[in-house]
Amino acid sequence: MAHDLFERRVFFVVGKGGVGKSTVAALLAVAVAERGKRVLLAQMGPGRRLAEVLGVDGGSEAPAEVFPGLCFLTIDGETALGEYLGLVLAVKRVHRLVVGSKLYHHFVAAAPGLKELMTVGKIWYEEQLESGRGRKWDAIVVDAPATGHSLQYLRMPAAAYEAFGAGLVRREARRVLDLLEDPGRTAVCPVTTAEEMPVNETTEMYTQLRERLRMPLGVLFVNRVHAAPLAPEAVPAAPAGASSLVVDVLRCGREEAGWSAINAHYLARLRANVPMPTVELPFLFSEEFGLSEVRRLLGHAERQLATLPAAGAP
Structure with missing residues (x-):
């Protein structure tokens, strides 16, 4: 039975910076979009990497269409708070006065966790959101964001709920928590590479997500995996008088075999310490990285997802 990952509605992709999150x-x-669904790809906080991969402008406050069925949006906590106040303060003039005041901006900058809470609330x-055809997305x-900051974002709704005994903030935090903790709607998908520091951080993050945040887990993605057919010692040395091309090819072969051995070691550690359905994505040797490369990796992922058991299956 294929894994039911794509039956969820919200996917949080988390991981150490630089692993391919x-x-x-x-x-x-x-x-998900190629399954005929309307998808919003949301980036938490600033950054250009994802917009560049998608080939869109990431600076707009409105969703930008990548292709029919897929839109991209950058979510900023301060902007999200302004939008929320626009819903609460029905009079537009009052709303403009509030968000335009210096006191408001000082408050947003100083209030601990407010931007994180509003980002997840967004x-x-x-x-x-509803549209004429039901749910907009x-x-x-x-x-x-990178692991430490993303855990801070995901902890904020629970922290706000516990801090406020009653009132608007507690009620809104509870709504967000209901989404984050719902295994029928939400899945957290950690991303790592099979190297020492990312694996250590992923192991710690897994414990935090499972035991402290109690968030439903989806699939673990291991990115940039080298899979050389030979062990490093099996790659021969260049014979005397070999051309520079032969020398370079054999050197690259040894390096690739070395990376493959490192990856195999840390993949074994991941399997022992992070018991999640796992998809391995190969290292792509490519100068450019855009949607065509994403689709190449998707082909590898789809084949593996088809063999994974459904969530909760033995």
């Missing part, structure tokens, strides 16, 4: 977020968004709001894929 944005690539996997784009991969998931394209996969995800909840987009998930609830069939699925939302979230490219979260």
Whole structure:
């Protein structure tokens, strides 16, 4: 039975900076969109990497269409708070006065966790949005910040709920928590590479997500995996008088075999310490990286997802 990952509505893609988290977020968004669904790919906070992969302008406050069925949006906490106040303050003039005041901007900058709470709240709001055909988005894929910051974002709704005994903030935080903790709607997909520091961080993040945040987990993606057919010692040395081309090819072969051995070692550690359904994505030797490369990786992912058991299956 194929894994039921794509039956969820909200995907949080998390991981250490530099492991290919944005690539996997784009991969998931394209996969869901190509199943005929309307998808919002949302980036939490600033950054150009994901917009460059998609070939869109990432600076707009409105969703930008990547292709029919897939839109991209950068979510900023301060902007999300301004939008929320626009819903609460029905009179536009009052809203403009509030968000335009210096006191407001000082408050937003100083209030601990407010931007993080409003950013995650914006995800909840987009998930609830209605259009003429029902829900505006069939699925939302979230490219979260690097591990430490993303855990801070995901902890804020629970922290706000516990801090406020009653009132508006507690009620709104509970709504967001209901989404984050719902295994029927949400999946957290960690991304890593099979190297020492990323694997250590992923192991710690897995514990935090499972035991402290109690968030439903989806699939673990291991990016940039080298799979050389030979062990490093099996690659012969260049014979005397060999051309520079032969020398370079054999050197590259040894390096690739070395990386393959390193990856195999840390993949074994991941399997032992992070018991999740796992998809391995190959290292792509490419000077350019855009949607065509995302689709190449998606082909590898789809074949593996088809063999993974459904969530909860033995």
